[in-house]
Amino acid sequence: xxxxxxxxxxxxxxxxxxNDIKPGQRARVLDLTAQxxxxxxxxxxxxxxxxxxxxxxxxxxxxxxxxxxxxxxxAIRSEDCCGILVRPC
Amino acid sequence: xxxxxxxxxxxxxxxxxxxxxxxxKKVIALAGxxxxxxxxxxxxxxxxxxxxxNWPGKTVSLAAGRWQDCTLVDLPGTYSLMAHSAExxxxxxxxxxxxxxxxxxVCDATCLERSLNLALQTMEISSRVIVCVNLxxxxxxxxISIDLDLLSGRLGVPVVGVSGRRKKSLSALTDVINSxxxxxxxxxxxxxxxxxxxxxxxxxxVNTLPDMGxxxxxxxxxxxxxxxxxxxxxxxxxxxxxxxxEAGAALSAVSLDHTQLCDLMAAxxxxxxxxxxxxxxxxxxxxxxxxxxxxxxxxxxxxxGYPLMLLLLAIIFWLTIEGANYPSQLLSNLFAKGQILLxxxxxxxxxxxxxxxxxxxxxxxxxxxxxxxxxPPMAIFFPLFTLLEDVGYLPRVAYNLDKPFxxxxxxxxxxxxxxxxxxxxxxxxxxSRIIDSPRERLLAILTNNFVPCNGRFPTLIAILTMFFAGAxxxxxxxxxxxxxxxxxxxxxxxxxxKLLSATLLKGAPSSFTLELPPYRxxxxxxxxxxxxxxxxxxxxxxxxxVAAPAGLVIWLMANVSAGGVSLLNHCAGFLDPFARLMxxxxxxxxxxxxGFPANEIVIPIIIMAYTAQGxxxxxxxxxxxxxxLIANGWTWSTAVSMVIFSLLHWPCSTALITAYRETxxxxxxxxxxxxxxxxxxxxxxxxxxxxxLLS
Ligand SMILES: Nc1nc2c(ncn2[C@@H]2O[C@H](COP(=O)(O)OP(=O)(O)OP(=O)(O)O)[C@@H](O)[C@H]2O)c(=O)[nH]1
Ligand SMILES: [Mg+2]
Numbered sequence: 001x002x003x004x005x006x007x008x009x010x011x012x013x014x015x016x017x018x019n020d021i022k023p024g025q026r027a028r029v030l031d032l033t034a035q036x037x038x039x040x041x042x043x044x045x046x047x048x049x050x051x052x053x054x055x056x057x058x059x060x061x062x063x064x065x066x067x068x069x070x071x072x073x074x075a076i077r078s079e080d081c082c083g084i085l086v087r088p089c
Numbered sequence: 090x091x092x093x094x095x096x097x098x099x100x101x102x103x104x105x106x107x108x109x110x111x112x113x114k115k116v117i118a119l120a121g122x123x124x125x126x127x128x129x130x131x132x133x134x135x136x137x138x139x140x141x142x143n144w145p146g147k148t149v150s151l152a153a154g155r156w157q158d159c160t161l162v163d164l165p166g167t168y169s170l171m172a173h174s175a176e177x178x179x180x181x182x183x184x185x186x187x188x189x190x191x192x193x194x195v196c197d198a199t200c201l202e203r204s205l206n207l208a209l210q211t212m213e214i215s216s217r218v219i220v221c222v223n224l225x226x227x228x229x230x231x232x233i234s235i236d237l238d239l240l241s242g243r244l245g246v247p248v249v250g251v252s253g254r255r256k257k258s259l260s261a262l263t264d265v266i267n268s269x270x271x272x273x274x275x276x277x278x279x280x281x282x283x284x285x286x287x288x289x290x291x292x293x294x295v296n297t298l299p300d301m302g303x304x305x306x307x308x309x310x311x312x313x314x315x316x317x318x319x320x321x322x323x324x325x326x327x328x329x330x331x332x333x334x335e336a337g338a339a340l341s342a343v344s345l346d347h348t349q350l351c352d353l354m355a356a357x358x359x360x361x362x363x364x365x366x367x368x369x370x371x372x373x374x375x376x377x378x379x380x381x382x383x384x385x386x387x388x389x390x391x392x393x394g395y396p397l398m399l400l401l402l403a404i405i406f407w408l409t410i411e412g413a414n415y416p417s418q419l420l421s422n423l424f425a426k427g428q429i430l431l432x433x434x435x436x437x438x439x440x441x442x443x444x445x446x447x448x449x450x451x452x453x454x455x456x457x458x459x460x461x462x463x464x465p466p467m468a469i470f471f472p473l474f475t476l477l478e479d480v481g482y483l484p485r486v487a488y489n490l491d492k493p494f495x496x497x498x499x500x501x502x503x504x505x506x507x508x509x510x511x512x513x514x515x516x517x518x519x520x521s522r523i524i525d526s527p528r529e530r531l532l533a534i535l536t537n538n539f540v541p542c543n544g545r546f547p548t549l550i551a552i553l554t555m556f557f558a559g560a561x562x563x564x565x566x567x568x569x570x571x572x573x574x575x576x577x578x579x580x581x582x583x584x585x586x587k588l589l590s591a592t593l594l595k596g597a598p599s600s601f602t603l604e605l606p607p608y609r610x611x612x613x614x615x616x617x618x619x620x621x622x623x624x625x626x627x628x629x630x631x632x633x634x635v636a637a638p639a640g641l642v643i644w645l646m647a648n649v650s651a652g653g654v655s656l657l658n659h660c661a662g663f664l665d666p667f668a669r670l671m672x673x674x675x676x677x678x679x680x681x682x683x684g685f686p687a688n689e690i691v692i693p694i695i696i697m698a699y700t701a702q703g704x705x706x707x708x709x710x711x712x713x714x715x716x717x718l719i720a721n722g723w724t725w726s727t728a729v730s731m732v733i734f735s736l737l738h739w740p741c742s743t744a745l746i747t748a749y750r751e752t753x754x755x756x757x758x759x760x761x762x763x764x765x766x767x768x769x770x771x772x773x774x775x776x777x778x779x780x781x782l783l784s
Contacts, residue, residue: 032352034600035348037173037525037600038599038600039348039351039352040169040171040173040351040355041168041173041600041602042602043351043352043355043356043359044168044169044171044206044355045168045203045602046202046203046206046359048352048355048356048359048360049356051359056382056385057385057386057389058391059389059394059488059489059491059492060389060390060391060394060395060489060492061489061491061492061493062391062492063491063492063495064488064491064492064501064603066385066389066488066605070200070202070203071199071200071201071202071203072200072203072604073381073385073604073605073606073607074602074603074604074605075488075491075501075602075603075604075605076602077491077495077501077598077600077601079598079600080600080601080602
């Protein structure tokens with residue numbers, strides 16, 4: 001199957017959300033798919049497009065994970081991480 | 090933890106109107122992100138003692154205090170003026186609708202960008218904003234420097250740098266408040282051309298509205314944004330329904346959908362804040378938070394996270410039990426001597442027997458028991474726990490426990506309410522305001538009573554020590570047993586939360602974010618002095634108000650007889666068959682019922698009731714107390730039932746009133762009492778039946 005080059009890239013990007021970022025890795029926010037109140041909350045804590053976030057670790061149960069966002073450490077559940085599309089950097 | 094009259098008492102839910110009906114010349118609000126030190130600054134200016142703690146969401150209601158001729162209002166923290174939870178709504182409504190004469194936006198110097206986001210939003214609604222950059226000491230330590238003048242120039246409002254914990258550093262802030270010359274024009278957020286167009290389209294219409302004291306431009310933006318809670322507030326003040334429709338039309342005229350608009354607006358503020366900080370904030374040290382990260386790695390690690398939590402809890406219990414031994418002993422001896430003296434006095438005056446009985450054997454006894462046995466552990470546990478809170482450990486507990494709470498379809502922040510419940514269930518219930526989802530908040534309220542509050546710890550400690558830890562010496566064993574009891578109560582919290590999520594409060598876990606603040610050096614001296622002082626006064630006050638009358642009632646019941654049998658025996662006899670099924674006896678149940686206003690009087694009442702009828706023992710050691718209990722038919726299984734029922738019975742009156750205030754529903758309040766009681770009765774009965782079967 002032949003996809004145009006750009007299309008493939010976009011699809012790949014869209015597949016990566018904050019859950020795929022391992023502790024110690026950094027990523028740049030591409031888009032939010034979270035809705036309503038959570039979307040606004042994420043924007044309020046500074047997760048707008050192009051913001052760089054770093055995964056700091058996971059809680060003992062493996063979820064939630066802690067992220068460094070604009071100088072603050074914020075824990076986000078895996079379900080909510082799905083709504084944050086990123087590109088590793 | 091909120092444990093004083095001011096935090097559990099009448100002014101908790103306090104309406105803002107009451108606060109503001111004073112003669113103060115000016116009303117000044119302290120706003121800001123959570124955990125930036127608003128309450129600390131408030132306390133240092135007003136001399137009041139609002140509770141502070143190193144975690145976001147400590148303050149959940151308004152507090153007002155007097156500073157010079159101004160009323161200062163401490164608000165709960167919010168990330169933006171778009172409220173998500175009950176406590177944020179309190180703050181948002183105050184800033185938007187109570188028209189404070191000035192708003193001090195407290196910012197975190199170590200995280201200035203995000204703080205400025207709120208400052209910019211506040212400047213949209215109020216023209217009198219002071220930006221107060223707090224935590225300058227912490228920033229300095231972390232190698233962050235901030236050019237305050239440059240920032241002030243860019244914002245067009247006064248900017249001051251302070252370290253809230255140090256009173257002296259606040260003079261910069263007070264100078265600005267006093268001078269009160271606010272520049273006329275300050276920076277206003279600019280949005281993309283589509284939004285600006287829509288605003289211009291709406292502006293003429295909004296200008297026709299009667300004045301609400303709200304800037305028209307801001308009102309336009311909010312109409313476009315259609316924030317539900319805010320719209321409801323606005324609608325309650327004025328009929329803006331037609332305007333809302335106009336706003337919808339204006340939005341589609343510039344071909345933006347609602348989500349796009351909200352994104353653009355939020356992003357505009359975030360980006361503007363980022364832009365403002367460029368050149369204002371400089372980092373000299375590369376990695377300024379390595380220490381925090383290292384500690385977090387340990388405290389939240391897969392291997393050590395949970396064990397360390399338990400270890401910390403056990404250590405706190407051990408310190409409490411060990412530390413309380415000596416003062417308890419001392420006070421008991423002292424009060425025993427006092428009793429002899431008092432009795433002497435009474436006989437010398439030739440006072441009638443009943444008077445001596447009622448005053449000395451009734452009131453004095455119960456009161457001194459509360460002070461000698463119940464107070465010391467409370468006065469030690471409380472500051473220890475507060476220190477843990479001040480360091481910043483509690484949010485890590487919430488972080489660690491979020492997974493199990495999610496399994497119960499609840500919110501990880503419930504762990505914070507639970508932790509506060511260890512101090513006082515009423516405070517835990519109010520604290521549930523930090524939970525965004527109403528369903529999850531109700532879960533937190535309904536299950537808060539499953540963890541024992543400070544007032545129930547001494548009861549648990551006394552029983553565990555007497556019946557399970559062997560003679561009086563082994564504090565360590567008692568501490569371990571108490572830890573096990575707490576694990577049980579947390580387990581019950583999970584079980585009941587899960588059960589409720591599957592039945593009465595069905596639903597999926599909702600989204601949430603939890604901030605993990607930096608670790609901070611606690612203000613040890615201040616915490617100890619304050620909490621001992623607060624706690625002691627509070628318990629003493631409550632003892633006087635509740636323990637004394639209860640002592641009197643019990644004495645009367647034991648000594649007024651009808652038909653040859655004392656009233657106490659009548660009542661105890663009536664409750665006895667039921668109580669026996671639970672492995673208790675009628676007297677114990679009566680004590681729990683009379684202990685409704687304050688849990689710490691349950692054991693004193695039991696003793697009172699046992700001694701009032703029979704031989705008068707000298708009760709100056711736990712060992713003698715044990716003898717008394719055994720003489721009254723207690724066995725190890727009575728003790729277990731007692732522990733279970735102490736953990737699981739109705740909340741005290743304060744907690745119940747608070748639950749009503751928070752839920753505003755008779756049904757949920759009743760359930761707050763019914764659920765733990767039913768669980769307690771059931772478990773006690775099961776346990777007693779099992780013991781009977783096995784022996
Ligand atoms: N080092 C340092 N710590 C501070 C300073 N100001 C406040 N703190 C600490 O920061 C923590 C939070 O302070 P609070 O006053 O409770 O913060 P708040 O803004 O009222 O928080 P919420 O009520 O949760 O919104 C406490 O542990 C304070 O002791 C400061 O200037 N320097
Ligand atoms: Mg506060």
